[in-house]
Amino acid sequence: xxxxxxxxxxxxxxxxxxxxxxxxxxxENCKSENAKLSTNYQESKxxxxxxxxxxxxxxxxxxxxxxxxxxxxxxxxxxLDNTSANSVNIAKLVDQINESNQYIRHLxxxxxxxxxxxxxxxxxxxRSLSKEDLKEVDVQVLKGVVYxxxxxxxxxxxxxxEINARAGQTLSKIAKIITDYKxxxxxxxxxxxDVPITRENIRNNWDLSCLRAASVVMELQTKYGVDxxxxxxxxxxxxxxxxxxxxxxxxxRNRRTQIIITPKLDQFMELIDKAxxxx
Numbered sequence: 001x002x003x004x005x006x007x008x009x010x011x012x013x014x015x016x017x018x019x020x021x022x023x024x025x026x027x028e029n030c031k032s033e034n035a036k037l038s039t040n041y042q043e044s045k046x047x048x049x050x051x052x053x054x055x056x057x058x059x060x061x062x063x064x065x066x067x068x069x070x071x072x073x074x075x076x077x078x079x080l081d082n083t084s085a086n087s088v089n090i091a092k093l094v095d096q097i098n099e100s101n102q103y104i105r106h107l108x109x110x111x112x113x114x115x116x117x118x119x120x121x122x123x124x125x126x127r128s129l130s131k132e133d134l135k136e137v138d139v140q141v142l143k144g145v146v147y148x149x150x151x152x153x154x155x156x157x158x159x160x161x162e163i164n165a166r167a168g169q170t171l172s173k174i175a176k177i178i179t180d181y182k183x184x185x186x187x188x189x190x191x192x193x194d195v196p197i198t199r200e201n202i203r204n205n206w207d208l209s210c211l212r213a214a215s216v217v218m219e220l221q222t223k224y225g226v227d228x229x230x231x232x233x234x235x236x237x238x239x240x241x242x243x244x245x246x247x248x249x250x251x252x253r254n255r256r257t258q259i260i261i262t263p264k265l266d267q268f269m270e271l272i273d274k275a276x277x278x279x
Contacts, residue, residue: 050141057143072097137170145262148174152212152255159199161211163219171216174259175224186226187260188213190235193251209235212257 076093138149155167163171178186190209197208213233220226238245241254 148259184261187232188216189258193254194238194245206237
């Protein structure tokens, strides 16, 4: 009898031990699934923010065009109260309204296409960068233009315009995005804080910001094969701060290089050429 009790106790203990192992495995699976869900949530959040910015920009432009259309319609209503001698003017107003409506439809189509391209471009860029890169890279889309802001210590040697070894990993990924989107021009813009530069071979912060932008342009061209005809280098010195240079943290934010990706000028000119003419 005592032997049977001992065997029963051993069996119960084994069952509890196996249940404990299974619970730990389930817990690990839950943690892994939770991490994946968190990553998916962050990516969706970033895509939603970019889409909302583009929707806001499109709504502003539509409101302006609709305002013009409303004015034309009001003028038409006033003209209808006049005698038949105004029939020629009425016909002109009708033509203008039709042209305005056509332009609104064209603007919506062009904006939608541009915003879709920018959304894809931005998502591709953020996905290609690591989490460590994204801590020092800020990507925004404002009115159809993509702004990539890079911290100075991510690109340059301290107090210099020479590209450091660390920059290659990020610049190579940005270069691939630029190369994939051949219908976009790229402006590289250097920015500094308000602390005067004290190196003999650099005259001032204007000089430093321009030299840094030129270094990035040369890196994209010579190392990563970006067409130099698409690249422009410029510097804004200390005169385009994001925040007041009132603390070391703020100064660090202002020391940055922006890579600005925009549709080519001829695309904007084509859009202007299709606008209704004043009559």
